[in-house]
Amino acid sequence: MILVPFSWRSLLLVLFLTFIHSASVEGTCGYSSCPKTKDGYINVHLVPHSHDDVGWLKTVDQYYYGDNNKIQLGAVQYTLDSVVSELQKSPDRRFIYVESAFFWRWWTNQDAEMQGIVTRLVNNGQLEFILGGWVMNDEACSHYNSIIDQMTLGLRFLNDTFGQCARPRVAWQIDPFGHSREQASLFAQMGFDGLFFGRLDYQDKEFRKQNHDMEMIWDGSPNNLGNASWLFTGALYNGYNPPDGYCFDIFCEDDPINDDPKLSGYNLEEKVNNFINIAQEWAEPYDTGHVLMTMGSDFQYMAAHTWYKNLDKLIKYVNRKQISNSSRVNVLYSTPSCYLKEVHRSKRPLSVKKDDFFPYASDPHAFWTGYFSSRPTLKYFVQKANNFLQVCKQLAVGAFNGHPSQEVISKVRDFSEPVGIAQHHDAVSGTAKQHVTDDYSLRLTVGMKSCEKVVDEAFRKLQRTSPSEDQESNEFPRSFSTGLGTTYEFCHLLNISVCTASETMNDFVVSIYNPLARDLHNTYIRIPVSSPLWDVQGQSGLIPSQIVNIPQPVLGIPGRRSKALYELVFPVESLPGLSLSNFQVTRNTTEHVHSLKIKSQLKAIKKGGRIIHSSTSKLAASANLREDFMIKNSNGLAIVFDSLTGMLKSVIKGSVEVPVQQNFYFYLGMAGDNSKFEKRASGAYIFRPNTTESQPSPITERVFSYQVYKGSHVTEVHQVFTEWISQVIRLYDKTDLVEFEWMIGPVPVEDNYGKEIITRYSTGIPTNGVFFTDANGRQLVKRKRDTRATWPYKKHENVSGNYYPVNSRILISSNEDLSQDGLTLAVLNDRSQGGTSMNDGEIELMLHRRLLFDDAFGVGEPLNETAFGTGLVARGKHWLLLAGEGTGVSISKHREVAQNIFMDKMMGFADVSLLESTEYSFMRNAVSTRNPDLSSRNTVVSGLTQVLPANVHLLTLEPVSPTQFLLRLEHFYEKGEDPVSSKPVTISLEDLKKALPSVKSIRETTLGGNQWIQDMNRFDWIPRIQQDDNNHHTKVVDGSIVLNPMEIKTFLVFT
Ligand SMILES: [Zn+2]
16 A cells, blocks of 8 residues: 655655556565575575765765765765666666665656656666665664654655655665664564664674574564564675675776686686685575675765676676586575565574664774764754754644645755754764764754744744634745744754843743643743843743853853853743743843852861761751751752862762762773774774773862852852863752753863763662663663673773763663662763763763874764864763652653653744734733733643643654644653553544544554555564564554553554
């Protein structure tokens, strides 16, 4: 069944092609178009392919067009031109194409005749789309929300363009540097039959080769989804490259097959015999009589005939040997899905893998764990871009009553594309060249501007009081096309306390949108301002606010252009889900000081290291006795500082005090020329400290200076550690979180040593080497120091071999089983970082890296980021959450907190006079009376917050056409994590329909939104050892949707 082919690519031509061709060719593409193989032979599946990075050494457009060839020869347009021409010369020839971002660029430039040719090649299986995502996303630093979105963007483009013959059956992650279990689970839910990848730890690979375990069932969500998350997974023999001597690209140095005995250089016999030997060697660990041979590499097939001419000969002459019975090797043009079909047919029992493929090491001293933290500001930008994109998508559906115009949809699309590109394995990973990184940032910025227009219009529409007026104005206002400015400003530099709008206006409205489908309670708003006296009006009158000084180091950030010297802080009791709430902020002249600066005493005290169970008041008393100082809030959370050093000393929650020392350290990056393994340098990919010691050097033993600002809403300790490291430790009044806002840079390198800056939270919690890190912001994966779960690990790098990606959180607990009670410490972050626990009771996260050597994996530049003429300064946040045993906080609380972070509320700032000049009477009245009726908390999707239980996240609300949108509901707890929240939930379909805007009908699809769920029919696999094989994906029955832990359901909604 073809999914309705309508989205942003709704050009008439596309529609025409989709309707004409895809239905008529059913049965000739997909598995039924696979070539015949020979039983009893080694079947070598030659897979012609090109690995086209969506930006790396060149920008995505340079790679597409072929600019800047002195950096790297790469021009995807010629690859596609050339391949299409070669495929037409023989029906046996095959090619796979992977990156939709490139294919889309090429396709839109072709005339109708060429599009017809290509459609025929797709429909007969010669040109097969594999993976189909907009990009081949990184698996360590990308968030699941963004992975799903970028896959959906590509998969739906293919469906819109070609229909079902273009639906990829196989995921193809041949280059990412390590593989995530959550990614596997998501692929399974997208309906993929299998996954192939190229990179796994060299020791793991050797072990798997020996044990004939190169192919396996990956249980992507053990304990949660059962075999609904099983994914056949194959590790490729030679990465994604051809065997030595058989690279026939025009840029390769290998000799072509010369089959003319009259000519010198005749090498046919040698080439054929060598190939037969290689085929036998490659096939050996796979045990099925089939082997996949990747015939291609980076940016190849620009002159595709050199490949096909030689592969034609190879097939002809190797297979000719069968006649004389001198070979049992059968060579054929094939694709990964055709290979997979044969593996499936073999019914070979497979091992089941339940952990992941992190970290990846390519040799004893090359752990690819540096990129978990490389380019911290880009990583932050990518996370915040997703935040804004989700707001934009939701509003494009909700504020336009389910019928956004095509113009609104293309504006959303203008941002979806760069956010998709940013997930590429050389983008968010921080492993592209600097000029390419700048291009990613530029693309995000431009896309964001496009979405700002949608959000601005939505915010203004939501100010209207009369719903009937709303319905009549589905048209986009003219100001969009005339390029007039927007009413609202969206401040994307709040992380460095910059917001031009709030700094320059004396009377403005802050409209705050909460993109969560649940109310946000006791949240705090921070607004940069240039003077200290302000009044804040909320729905029920004046809200007592507080002024906090912006720390001096922040004011001095290079390139920061701002008048703001303070931040205005005010509490909001409740921000309703999916709603816009208004606040009016007015400059006041009355003197009232909000924050009290406290001078701290610096006296020697003795240190404690034990976990003390006691009452808070006693602890407070004991803190006073020790002459430490303590800050506490009304949630019973307190932080104790050592007055002498100015450092954090312990955290108290409920009846528990945990010593928590936090400090900054650095590793010196290994310098080296990479001439051999021992000389490997630390670089953009590789983390390699120049010591095998697990103890990095502290930046300082005590802070250089600190100030405490105390107020009724927040108390802050501003610490300055050194000239280039400072931090604010912040305790809001009604919260269970301690906030750490760190600032690092410019990292000094005048001593010619690169440095990698980390922070450590050291506690007395007994952890036995165990810690937990998230997978793409979703499942938690258990880690054990110096241990690999499925193979004997020989340790060569003490620290970097223990680093794991931390996309959203890292946890330690006194109980190795998180479903059991235990004292648990979670640190959540605002961007992806590398993390570990090098000592029991300790959490370590890498914040910034500045290095002076390249690590020789291709990027060709040291990771030495500068901005505004000096080393890059990065500012970011950690949130510390103490939970479990005696704290009164549930261990699973990190789930909710992580969501609040990645789906953060979005503020828009508008001058009152500007709003007044528009026709929104509500706001005009509000302003003229000076007693604003700010109670209009306009809900975008009325009622949805009531329909969705607290453990269900509205993952996606995204327009795909003026009459269709995508909806994703996600159970965001794991099984057993929480006695209540981990239970399956039931949602009434009728209630859901009523709660959504203008719903006519609703239909479930696969996770990628490109196939009806009932058409999903994945291969079954036979596990070597019997597993609990319950399929936990539940069908929509009797008008109810059941969501099991970690399950995501995707719907196409027709309006
Ligand atoms: Zn790549």
